Structure formats: C-alpha cells, structure tokens
Amino acid sequence: SVITDSKNIQERKQAGEKNLEKAAMIAASADVKVTPVTRYDLNVATGITHAAEEYNATNIVIGLHWKANIIDSFFGNLTESLVKGSHKEILIARYLIPATSIRKMHVAVPPKAEYENGFAKWPVHLGRMASQLACGIVFYGEPETLGYVREIIAKSPAAGLASYVAQEQWNDFERIKGQMHSSHLAVVICARRGSISYDISFERLPSQLARNFSGNNLV
Numbered sequence: 001s002v003i004t005d006s007k008n009i010q011e012r013k014q015a016g017e018k019n020l021e022k023a024a025m026i027a028a029s030a031d032v033k034v035t036p037v038t039r040y041d042l043n044v045a046t047g048i049t050h051a052a053e054e055y056n057a058t059n060i061v062i063g064l065h066w067k068a069n070i071i072d073s074f075f076g077n078l079t080e081s082l083v084k085g086s087h088k089e090i091l092i093a094r095y096l097i098p099a100t101s102i103r104k105m106h107v108a109v110p111p112k113a114e115y116e117n118g119f120a121k122w123p124v125h126l127g128r129m130a131s132q133l134a135c136g137i138v139f140y141g142e143p144e145t146l147g148y149v150r151e152i153i154a155k156s157p158a159a160g161l162a163s164y165v166a167q168e169q170w171n172d173f174e175r176i177k178g179q180m181h182s183s184h185l186a187v188v189i190c191a192r193r194g195s196i197s198y199d200i201s202f203e204r205l206p207s208q209l210a211r212n213f214s215g216n217n218l219v
Contacts, residue, residue, distance in 0.1 A: 001038045002047030013038060045081035052088060059125075060086065064094035064218065083192060089118050094218045096182075102133050102217065103183040109141035110170050112197035113189055114148035123149050126187060127158035138163050138179070141170045171201060173212040185217040 001016030003009060020036035027034040037055070041047030052060055065076025079092055107126060113119055130137040137158055139149050143166045153162045167175065171188075180186060190205060191197040209218065 001036075002044045002051075003038065003040045004043050004047070043081075045078055045085055048082060049085045052086060057088060058121075059089045059091060061091045061093060064092050087192075089121055091219055095185075096215070096217050100133065101183055102185045103135050104181075105130055105135060105137040105185045105187055106176050106180060107137065107139045107187040107189065108170055108173070108176060109139055109145055109149060109189050110191065110197050110199060110202075111142045111145055113141075113145055113191070115196040116191055119148070120152060122189060123152040124156060127153050127156035127162070130161050131157035134161075136161050136163065138165060140165045140167055140172070140176060142166065142168070145170075171205075171208065173208055177212045177216075180216055182216075185219065186213050187219045 001013075001020055003012050003016060005012065016038050017036070020038070024034045024036060035055070037051055039047055039051055041050060048060065048062075051057070060082060062079065062082070065079055079090075082090055105126065126137060137153075139146055139153075139162065141149070146164045146166060150162075150164060153159055176186065188205070188209065190202055193202075
C-alpha cells in the first residue's frame, strides 16, 4: 500500500492496511504466502518500483486500468510509468471470471521474442498456470519464434496441453478472438520500447486490444 499524500496520513494508512488484510485473506485461501507492506513515496508507480527492488521481486502483477473517460489511455498512467520505471516482468491482468475457471489460454507471441532476456521466463509461467488449471494453451506467432517456445514448453508440465498455430501476422487478433469463449484467457506478449523484439506495430496495441478483447479475460 503506497501513501503519497502528507494529509490525513493516519486515515490513509488505516485504509491501506484494511486493503492489505483483504489481499492476505484472498491469498491465504489459495495457500499463497503474503508479506503486506505499507510505504510512503512520491507516487504509486515509484512506490511499487522501489518496493520491488527492495524485496527482490521477480514479477509485478497489476490489474488492467479501466478508462475513466475518452481521453484516458488504455493502460493508464500508472501502468505506463511502471513499464518505463522498471525492467522486471510486468503482468497486466483483467479477469472477468475467477482465474480457476479458465479453460483455455490463447497466447500471441511477437517475432524475435526469443531474443529478449526474459524470454525463458514467461513461457514457463504460462505453462505452469496451464498445468495447474489443467487447461489447454495455444501459442500464435511466426514459425521460427514458436519453435523456441515449443522447446521450453516441451520441458514443462504443460507439454501435453500445448498446441501451436503459425500465422504470418502474430497480432491477427480477429482470428484469435474467433477462437475464444467466455471461459478463455487471451495473453498478449509485448516488449518495451527500444528492445530487440519491439515493433512500431506495438503502438497500435492498446486500440487493437480494446477493439478485439473488450469483453474477454486478458493478460
């Protein structure tokens, strides 16, 4: 819980602690250990970034921002600040149903993703999730990149649950959308600006996601 305002500090601290207690209860029901942290910082983004460094976090998981008005961005200022201020893997999630209800995962993988430093991490994380949920997982992308994904998944518990769809346009979201149901999860892999697999097409990603997956579970 990040406190950014010097006014009503005690009230804000108490409200934050209540939210942390709720989070701890939810995590406990899933048998996940939680360490609640309250800190004071300039803004929420820097508070999260500093805490992630201090606690040696490997991942940052946040909820997808809900647009407040027409001029608001799809991801929101907090998410955009986190992406710029941290080099850790960030998962931006929107679940319209409980995560345990997911029955299939559709993963869009951009070209050259295999050249990123964090490439070995996210296939393992998604594979573990598919294994725990006992759900199918489909990867979409260029054949060469999918070959590298297949090598990693083949060594994971999700090997028997995975399938691969080669397509010229990795971001053919209309095609992926056509394969989805309300119990499915869309996962879109994306790189930061300036990285090897970054492409100018990523600039259109917010509008594409909003148009194709507005009513779907999304990471």
